[in-house]
Amino acid sequence: MLDNKQNRVMKVIIYVVCIFLAALSILPFWIMIVNATRSTYQIQQHAVSLIPSGYLMNNLKILLGKSFNPAVGFANSLIISVGATVLSIYFSSLTAYAQVAYNWKLRDAFFSFIMVVMMIPGQVTMIGFYQMVYKIHMTNRLSMLILPAIAAPTMVFFMRQYLQPTLSMEIVQSARIDGAREFRIFNEIILPIMKPAIATQAIFSFVAQWNRLFEPLVLLTDKSKYTMPVMVSLLKGDIYKTEYGSIYLGLTLTVLPLIIVYLLLSKYIIAGVALGSVKG
Amino acid sequence: MKTKKPGYDRYARYGYFFSIPFVIAYLLFSLYPTLYTAVIGFTDLKGIGATAIHFLKDDPFRNFKTVLTNPSFKQGFKNTVGIWLCNFVPQMLLALLLAAWFTDRRSKVGAQGLFKVLLYMPNIITAATIAILFAAFFGYPMGPVNDLLVRFGLVEKPVELLRNKTTARGVVVFIQTWMWYGSTMITLISGILGISPEIFESADVDGANRVQTFFYITLPNIRTILLFTLVTSLIGGLNMFDIPRLFLNGGPDNATLTTSLFIYNQAFSGSYMYNRAAAGSMIMFVIIGILSAALFFVMRDRDEGKLRKQIKLQQKEYSRKMKAERRNA
Numbered sequence: 299m300l301d302n303k304q305n306r307v308m309k310v311i312i313y314v315v316c317i318f319l320a321a322l323s324i325l326p327f328w329i330m331i332v333n334a335t336r337s338t339y340q341i342q343q344h345a346v347s348l349i350p351s352g353y354l355m356n357n358l359k360i361l362l363g364k365s366f367n368p369a370v371g372f373a374n375s376l377i378i379s380v381g382a383t384v385l386s387i388y389f390s391s392l393t394a395y396a397q398v399a400y401n402w403k404l405r406d407a408f409f410s411f412i413m414v415v416m417m418i419p420g421q422v423t424m425i426g427f428y429q430m431v432y433k434i435h436m437t438n439r440l441s442m443l444i445l446p447a448i449a450a451p452t453m454v455f456f457m458r459q460y461l462q463p464t465l466s467m468e469i470v471q472s473a474r475i476d477g478a479r480e481f482r483i484f485n486e487i488i489l490p491i492m493k494p495a496i497a498t499q500a501i502f503s504f505v506a507q508w509n510r511l512f513e514p515l516v517l518l519t520d521k522s523k524y525t526m527p528v529m530v531s532l533l534k535g536d537i538y539k540t541e542y543g544s545i546y547l548g549l550t551l552t553v554l555p556l557i558i559v560y561l562l563l564s565k566y567i568i569a570g571v572a573l574g575s576v577k578g
Numbered sequence: 579m580k581t582k583k584p585g586y587d588r589y590a591r592y593g594y595f596f597s598i599p600f601v602i603a604y605l606l607f608s609l610y611p612t613l614y615t616a617v618i619g620f621t622d623l624k625g626i627g628a629t630a631i632h633f634l635k636d637d638p639f640r641n642f643k644t645v646l647t648n649p650s651f652k653q654g655f656k657n658t659v660g661i662w663l664c665n666f667v668p669q670m671l672l673a674l675l676l677a678a679w680f681t682d683r684r685s686k687v688g689a690q691g692l693f694k695v696l697l698y699m700p701n702i703i704t705a706a707t708i709a710i711l712f713a714a715f716f717g718y719p720m721g722p723v724n725d726l727l728v729r730f731g732l733v734e735k736p737v738e739l740l741r742n743k744t745t746a747r748g749v750v751v752f753i754q755t756w757m758w759y760g761s762t763m764i765t766l767i768s769g770i771l772g773i774s775p776e777i778f779e780s781a782d783v784d785g786a787n788r789v790q791t792f793f794y795i796t797l798p799n800i801r802t803i804l805l806f807t808l809v810t811s812l813i814g815g816l817n818m819f820d821i822p823r824l825f826l827n828g829g830p831d832n833a834t835l836t837t838s839l840f841i842y843n844q845a846f847s848g849s850y851m852y853n854r855a856a857a858g859s860m861i862m863f864v865i866i867g868i869l870s871a872a873l874f875f876v877m878r879d880r881d882e883g884k885l886r887k888q889i890k891l892q893q894k895e896y897s898r899k900m901k902a903e904r905r906n907a
Contacts, residue, residue, distance in 0.1 A: 305684060305685050308685050309685050309687070312679050312685065312687055313687075315676075316676075316679075316687070316693045316697075319676075319693075319696075319697055320692075320693060320696040320697065322756065323696045323697060323699050323700055323756075323760075324696065324699075326708075326711060326712075326715070327703075329715075329722055330711055341720070342720045344725055344729075345717075345720050345721055345722040345724070345725040346722040346725050346726055346729075389599050389600055389603070390600075392596045392599065392600075393596065393597055393599075393600040395596060396592065396593045396594075396595075396596035396597045397593075399589075399592075399593075400587075400589055400590055400592050400593030400596075401587055401589075401590055401593070402590045402591070402593030402594055403590075404594075405593055408597065410874075413874050413877070414870065414871065414874050415604075415608070416870075417809075417810070417813055417866065417869070417870030417873060417874075418863070418866060418867065418870060419813065419814075419817050419866070420608070421817050421819065421838060422615075422817070422859045422860075422862050422863045422866060423608065423611045423612040423614075423615045423859065423863070424611075424615075424859070425614075425615045425618055425841075425845055425852055425855050425856040425859055426610070426611035426612060426613070426614030426615030426616075426617075426618060426856065427607070427611035427614075427615075428845070429614060429618065429623075429629060429852065430610065430611055430614060432627075432629060433629050445603065445607065446603065446607035446608070448599055448600065448602075448603035448607075449600050449601075449603035449604035449607060449608060451604075454600065480589065480592045480595075484596070505702050508704070509702075509703075509704045509705060509706070509820075511704075511705065511706045511819070511820045511823075511824075512819050512820070512838070512842070515842075515846075516842075516846055526704065527704050527705075527706035527707070527820075528706075530704065530706050530707050530710060530824075531706060531710070531824055533710055534710050534713065534824060542714070542717075545710075545714060546714065549707050549710060549711050549714075552704055552706075552707045553703050553704055553707050556702060556703055556704065557699075557703070560699060560702050561695075564695040564698075565691075567698070567702070568691075568694050568695060568698060568764060571698065571761055571764040571765065571768075572764050572765070572767065572768035573768070
């Protein structure tokens, strides 16, 4: 009896805390989206409101009238995120397959190397990278942000962890007997087996690429090459100083695609985090 | 067909073939820039558009000395570690508490899926956007925070909150905690769910209460995951850039300056001191290298421990089978 009562009190506390935290997750974005529809005057009177107003189009006009160009940022971010994700998924799977399926002399040494370098963030070697790219006149090329994704140690690590217990060499053997080449076996048999791992890794890679600020900020100086996060930093400058409604709208435009994708795929994302995503 | 030596595996070479793209990309885009950064640290490379390298002759370590004695770098390093610590401790405590609640079998929390989704959400939103959003929230004179403070009568007139160093740092700490506790929570939950339920059952039988179960069973069993979270969070924290850069750009008076931001400013915002930035980067590289090496050894030992356990289990199984067979015979 006593235990039951205690349990009920506990439950109430848990729900109160969880609802508070959930509200804390939603409110900042709610205020942002609502303010995107309010006029600067309304925001100056009362900066917090939970009810949208009718100035969305007006804010949009002001926003697009200056240097903030969400369409360009969206397109560039999409090219980089998709390109880098596809490359890192494909080549990480290939590298992981080489680890699991074949017995080669340097295999274990190579894997140890991957584990050692996997934690080193690209940010600390950016000066050298910038100088290298600058020397070959490739700054402002999106490819310089996409191609490095071919070598993604963290993803190789997770792909290998997935493939190790999943792969049965008998399938590979029978394909070999049927005369399939090794490369074809990888493309037509192994990749489909890896679908679940590919799905989670793709989501995380895409989000990480989409949110990346440091590298694009350093490499891209041409406004037509700006990505969404670099574009968003324009909202901080003097051009939009008092256009509060437009600033909120600009911020909303940068995260709306993410929020939609997140709500659609949240189940897989949460499952993916549970598998262990290596991030700060 | 040529005959091959016995034991020759004709497929082994594909292991090398399939690793080639990774290796080439790694050499080109990671290893070479790393070495190049290290080299630049020993040169006088500075000035807009400069690429020519001249090694320092009088004192090869001059850049490193300059950076290490630079008051901004020292302040930045202190801030970085301080901000990380102040966000990691509450983040971990909150995540542990929530993970314990969500995995408790006695008071099953409903709508768990929804809570997880909402609590994790800030983590996937662009940090750059969040930084500017919070800067707008604390805007003076009429940001939402001031609006609320005035409306609830906590202050009479709007305050310029972010002029205060402690407040500015506090907001950065809050943003970091808010963005990351959900992620830590989910990692911990999956760790706790990985513990064998038998251990919890026997604790129940022994009459352990919730708190005892948590401290004597749950915590020791997720030690490695805790350590993993600690190290990855520390490495991420040491690289903190997006939030401090776009929130207040290191201000007020360097209160939110981090080492990453210091390095960025040295090289890319007006001063073009690539040599000093490179030296600063290499200092951070060494610190992070040591941390990740430590993590590598811990993870490797754990894997080996698991393997040993599995072998033992198999041996037990095997001897049991043998015994059963003998009995049948």
